[in-house]
Amino acid sequence: MNTKDIYLVDLNPTKGAEINKARPCIIVSNDDVGVLPLKIVVPLIGYKEHHNKSWLVKIEPTKNTGLSKDSTADPMHIRSVSHDRILKKIGYIDDSTYLKLKDAIKVVLDLQYA
Numbered sequence: 562m563n564t565k566d567i568y569l570v571d572l573n574p575t576k577g578a579e580i581n582k583a584r585p586c587i588i589v590s591n592d593d594v595g596v597l598p599l600k601i602v603v604p605l606i607g608y609k610e611h612h613n614k615s616w617l618v619k620i621e622p623t624k625n626t627g628l629s630k631d632s633t634a635d636p637m638h639i640r641s642v643s644h645d646r647i648l649k650k651i652g653y654i655d656d657s658t659y660l661k662l663k664d665a666i667k668v669v670l671d672l673q674y675a
Contacts, residue, residue, distance in 0.1 A: 564592050565659050569648040580604045580638045585651055587634055598644040605632040616668045618661045627652025634662050636669040
């Protein structure tokens with residue numbers, strides 16, 4: 562499990578408006594940080610035309626991503642998950658997409674100028 566990998570992750574149980582069910586997530590935690598069996602992930606949702614916000618990143622289905630449809634990485638739902646929730650590897654994103662995702666995370670966490 563490494564940064565930029567896409568895994569199917571069981572996000573249940575959830576509360577309120579949290580993204581739920583088993584869904585693809587991109588691992589964004591630093592591979593060299595942490596001693597607990599946790600990973601920080603950004604969940605993917607189905608892509609919609611109105612997803613043209615600065616904090617949303619379109620992820621296209623390719624051989625590398627392993628996705629079957631256009632998806633959106635939504636850093637508003639970034640969270641840490643136990644390794645027990647991580648089910649199976651689907652694919653990975655390329656460096657260019659990962660840089661876009663890092664920028665989107667900076668927007669959500671208000672780290673643009675940090």
